[in-house]
Amino acid sequence: MSKTIQELFAVPEMRFLEATGLIDGKNPDGTFxxxxxxxxxxxxxxxxSERIANPSTHITDLxxxxxxIKNKIVSFWTSRELNRGEVIxxxxxxxxxxxxxxxYFPLVKEVAVQDHADDLWTIELVELxxxxxxxxxxxxxxxxxxxxxSRFKGDPVIIKNITGLITENGSKPSSVxxxxxxxxxxxxxxxxKDEQGKLIKYTLTxxxxxxxxxxxxxxxxxxxxPTNSSTTxxxxxxxxxxxxxxxxxxxxxxxPVRVGIALKKNLTK
Numbered sequence: 001m002s003k004t005i006q007e008l009f010a011v012p013e014m015r016f017l018e019a020t021g022l023i024d025g026k027n028p029d030g031t032f033x034x035x036x037x038x039x040x041x042x043x044x045x046x047x048x049s050e051r052i053a054n055p056s057t058h059i060t061d062l063x064x065x066x067x068x069i070k071n072k073i074v075s076f077w078t079s080r081e082l083n084r085g086e087v088i089x090x091x092x093x094x095x096x097x098x099x100x101x102x103x104y105f106p107l108v109k110e111v112a113v114q115d116h117a118d119d120l121w122t123i124e125l126v127e128l129x130x131x132x133x134x135x136x137x138x139x140x141x142x143x144x145x146x147x148x149x150s151r152f153k154g155d156p157v158i159i160k161n162i163t164g165l166i167t168e169n170g171s172k173p174s175s176v177x178x179x180x181x182x183x184x185x186x187x188x189x190x191x192x193k194d195e196q197g198k199l200i201k202y203t204l205t206x207x208x209x210x211x212x213x214x215x216x217x218x219x220x221x222x223x224x225x226p227t228n229s230s231t232t233x234x235x236x237x238x239x240x241x242x243x244x245x246x247x248x249x250x251x252x253x254x255x256p257v258r259v260g261i262a263l264k265k266n267l268t269k
Contacts, residue, residue, distance in 0.1 A: 047074045047147070047250055048119030049107055049257055060089050060252075072252035075260075076147055078244050082267065095265070097247035102262035103194045104251070108142060120144045121250060121259050124193045125236060128158075130165035131186030137161075138234045143192060145248060145259055149239030151211060155232050156223040162188070163221050166209075174219040182206040182217070190242075195258060202246070202261070209241055 047058070063069045069090030077096045078085030086093065105123040125143035128135035137158060144154075152159070166185060167174055176182060185206035192200050211220035220241045224232040249260030 049121045049250075050119060063089060074250045076243065076248045076250075077264065078240065079264075079267065080244055082269070092247075092249060096267070097262040097264055099262070102247075102249070102260050103198075103200050104249075104254075104258045104260045105192055105200075106195050106254075106258050107256040120146070120237075121257075122235070123259055125190070126193050126199055127189075127191040128162065128236070129189040129191075130162060133165050135161050135165060141234045141236065143190065144235060144237040145243065146237050146239055147243060147248075149237060151220040151222045151239050151241055152209070152236060153222045153224045153232075153239065154236040155234055156225060158234075158236055159221050159223045163219060166206075166219065166221075175216050176210070177216055179207060179217065182210060185210075190238075192261075200261075202242075204242065204245065208245060211241060 047060070060069065060072050060074060064072060071090055073089075073091060075088045075092045076085070077093060086096075108122055108124050122142040122144045125137070125141040128137060135158070138155075141155075141158070146153075152162075163174065164170075166172070166188070172185065183206075187203050187205055188209050189201055189203045192202070194200050209220055210217040224237070226232045245264070247262045247264050249262075251258050251260060
């Protein structure tokens, strides 16, 4: 017999926010809006990298206090092929990923010109390559993993440099009608530094970094413009376009907290 959340554990008063009418941070007349500033993170059902509320309303803290889980770990697995996914609070599903490929990356702060919001899971970005060509990056750049986003987002300059190399400065379209048209587009490689100091590379093909829409496939890189309270400088944020390819772990049990990335197992059901 299934149980509701209320039957499983006591939920204190929480605030829930819904974003509507988000206009990419920029209005049609060229002025900037602050829509995405209003997405205040209080740790309710999202999983921020640091506690913000006191006492914490983080759902994993509630589960730990009520002795329903032991470890403050959140793991994600999604499958486009199977059209489903799962989030585990308190552990990992060993059947979903290749254990030998699991690498952990420590959270880094204040490595960019402007520090980023404390709730983001930001790790060190070492290098980006499109095909064999390096993407020009600021001296220090962070890579944020965001389960609430779909595309790659971030610093408008970084996004422009990436898309410029992919499209050969506009000579190739950023939107195509069929998968067969992606054959001439290069791979996109992300290099990160793990907690052992080793450089780990993650590569996406064009079929993976183009986003599927009903009428087309579109390049999944999106500029975020900075506002007074939300910085985007020196940051590349990865949503499900990247995360769907891997099993990911958000681990609060270490200091600093860390992100785990592993190759998924090929599942048929």
